[in-house]
Amino acid sequence: MRQFNYLTTNCLLVEWEARIDREINRQVHSLFAQLKSTPGITSLVPAYHSLAIHFDPKHWDHRQLQAFILAIPEGEEDKNEAPGTSLRIPVCYSPNFALDHQELAAAKQKKWSELVNLHTENPYRVYLIGFLPGFPYLGALPQLWATPRRAAPRQKVAAGSVGVAGAQTGIYPVDSPGGWSVIGRTPIAIFQPERADPFIFQPGDQVQFYAISEDQFWQMKQQSFTRTDLYA
């Protein structure tokens, strides 16, 4: 069940049941997709189980917008397909990039190659983008992969590093401090500030990782990729 709440006088907050859940998040993104091109909507912030809808008060008030949303047919809800675009993202899981591979393999009592196979087995959804501009929160990880945050965050995690924390996996868009375990690195620049469209990911995308060798990593690192180059 959805609930409608105030965030600000010109922002309606729609909240679903408070769980990190594929189906709930799919509904968030379904509404997000439907409102993207609605006139008078100034900004949308999708998260795990809620969507903030900022509106121009010259076009809408809280009650009108709520009525408009309630009138959107929920026909899509029975489809299993999410509205997002599918992207394929190469990741090098070699020990040089997977800084925490030993600890993780020991904790899970699996070979690293088995864990890598499991990490690349199924696509993940971009549940939301947050923390840093362009940082995708991807889920849900297979149960075996669930990993607590590192006790001591690293001062610097390299741009492109793939991390895991809880049931989430994500990619650092820039060099930054970080508390997630690092399991690999992608050669794709997911934040390209010199471009008009600097981000690779959009919320709601479906992301399929695939493993590459170090040689392939350095080769691909020379090239530049845009979002459309990565379409599955």
Add this chain to the structure above:
Amino acid sequence: MPEPTAIEVLSPGLFSTVQDLGRMGQQHLGVPVGGAMDRLAARKANFLVGNPASTPVIEMTLKGPRLRFHQDLWVATVGCQNASGTLSDDRPRLARAGEEWTIQLNPRVCRAYLAIAGKWLLPELLGSKSAFWVGARYFPEGARLLAGQKIPVQGKPLEPPRPWLRAGKSNPSKAIRLLPGPEWGQFPLSAQHQFLQQKWTVASQSNRMALQLKENLILNSTIPEMISAPVWPGTIQCTRSGQLMILMFDAQTTGGYPRIGQVLEADLDRLAQCRTGAPISLVLVQAAQAELIDQAYRSQLSQWTLPEK
């Protein structure tokens, strides 16, 4: 058409950035709203020199920059005071080529704004020239002022001169007005009471991302863990230890701390002007009243807004 020329930054002051209306509409990508912290003050500065509201201004914090002008340019400031050869608010002044100005902030403000009549030839990122901190540096290039930097500007004559509007007083209330945040109801009554009774003080760690409050909220019982959810400038977050943070324009777009309150849009400008040690008290208003207050604020913004060319 005058040649594009430069304002040279001799010293940048404490923290000076280029700001415009920010990056509204990009928050689903994790991009902060950005833009001037005191939005009305920035509008006034642009209005006085005849610029549309979307023109960038320099936002100056506590200590202003020293600038050299390489061309005659019309300049207006809001939040500054008279000093040797510089400015006072409320009317534009002509800076002559070769002049050097030290911009001094009024000691009552935290942030002041400087507008130049004309166009700023600076790079954009995501539709805005506002300084945008990512990872460890500012984008786009030049948006945080540094000594020796030259800002290319295409000046224009000032016509017609714009008068300072004697428009209605912005805010009769001393307290910062807010709506209950989405998690307000999860706080114990004692904490809710303290939240509204306490005389809060702005802590020194405050910046464009958030104002931190020095005193803590006393939490006798644990607030349930929260799944990350949308936040916005004005959202007041409470950490597990009871530390309060009022998010401002460069804040993250989602957060995992309970949102106890939401400051009205109309009162964010006042928060932007709070220096370390400034006292703050908080008062809840009803949604209907909040609508009227914000509406009045927006009509004040539009009074100081010239049409886009």
